[in-house]
Amino acid sequence: METEKTQFIKPRIRQVLSEKLPPELIQKLPKHWVQIGDVLILPLRPELEPYRHRIAEVYAQVIGAKTVLKKGRISGEFRETNYEVLHGGDTVTVHTENGIKYKLDVARVMFSPANVKERVRMARVAKPGELVVDMFAGIGHLSLPMAVHGKARVIAIEKSPYTFQFLVENIELNKVQDRMTAYNIDNRDFLGENIADRVLMGYVVKTAEFIPKALSIAKDGSVIHYHNTVPERLMPREPFETFQRVAREHGYEVEKLNEIVIKRYAPGVWHVVVDVRVFR
Incomplete structure (x- = not known):
């Protein structure tokens, strides 16, 4: 995502979640994320785990993603992902880059x-x-x-x-x-x-x-x-x-x-x- 958009989104996310999370956790919200098509991949600190679904819902709403995954490990012969679905359910998307369309299942590929x-x-x-x-x-x-x-x-x-x-x-x-x-x-x-x-x-x-x-x-x-x-x-x-x-x-x-x-x-x-x- 473009830098200007990211800088604009962060305050809005903090504003919405400040009503749902303890104040000390607001500064620990993810400042960076990966967006593939309309699927978001979030890294989450352990302290945020109890609130992960609410956090994911807000990131999805503000950024405009249909599904949010928790970042996990990539492993195995086929380099498969191991991501937990936090919000939404459809993990198949089409990511457009350099004029090329890549369809994939972000949760598995x-x-x-x-x-x-x-x-x-x-x-x-x-x-x-x-x-x-x-x-x-x-x-x-x-x-x-x-x-x-x-x-x-x-x-x-x-x-x-x-x-x-x-x-x-x-x-x-x-x-x-x-x-x-x-x-x-x-x-x-x-x-x-x-x-x-x-x-x-x-x-x-x-x-x-x-x-x-x-x-x-x-x-x-x-x-x-x-x-x-x-x-x-x-x-x-x-x-x-x-x-x-x-x-x-x-x-x-x-x-x-x-x-x-x-x-x-x-x-x-x-x-x-x-x-x-x-x-x-």
């Missing part, structure tokens, strides 16, 4: 507004007609911009059956059925080899395990966008050092083109993406 710059960047790096293979497509976070704005052809692979439903819907919502194809499989079962001009590896924590598969999909001279989480003490040599080592073990040479720190993942740990050109 991860979408990070903090990654917006990377989604915008992918729209710029894609070239018309090139073939992109997105190994961890999700709802199309990174590859939809490439198909919509970059006019690239995309093979989008998503293992989670639930998330895959939204990926298919988003391809239709954005009218890119003619150049974007989705597969509901484990990317390690994808049969294409030596086909991609560009490979997306938008995963974290265990991404290095999939480097050999990415190399087999990529053409000679293609670019791989390799995401991973990196402890700060290992930066800046990581994550490129691991990618280079694995690539050489499989007979490839690599060239580092670019590296971007996307956001803090955890205390002392950063989400980083490195663009690598690979040579057979």
Whole structure:
């Protein structure tokens, strides 16, 4: 949300809730929140728990959200959310960003507004007609911009059956059925080899395990966008050092083109993406 709007909303929220909460808790109300479509995600301090439903109701009314979730952890193989519904009930929404429509279930499917710059960047790096293979497509976070704005052809692979439903819907919502194809499989079962001009590896924590598969999909001279989480003490040599080592073990040479720190993942740990050109 825009800064002016946020600054305007906070006093109104405090004003309404000052009639419902003890005075000492008013200053502990969330000053920041995440809005995805018309669903709000609120972080709440433990002291506010007894009043969480009333707080959520007021935030929804003032901000204009249909549903409010309590922020929780994102975990598991499919990076699923674990958010409690505090107000409303419908957690499926359509979030519009950079001219792209993302339909998702905010209570169950991860979408990070903090990654917006990377989604915008992918729209710029894609070239018309090139073939992109997105190994961890999700709802199309990174590859939809490439198909919509970059006019690239995309093979989008998503293992989670639930998330895959939204990926298919988003391809239709954005009218890119003619150049974007989705597969509901484990990317390690994808049969294409030596086909991609560009490979997306938008995963974290265990991404290095999939480097050999990415190399087999990529053409000679293609670019791989390799995401991973990196402890700060290992930066800046990581994550490129691991990618280079694995690539050489499989007979490839690599060239580092670019590296971007996307956001803090955890205390002392950063989400980083490195663009690598690979040579057979």
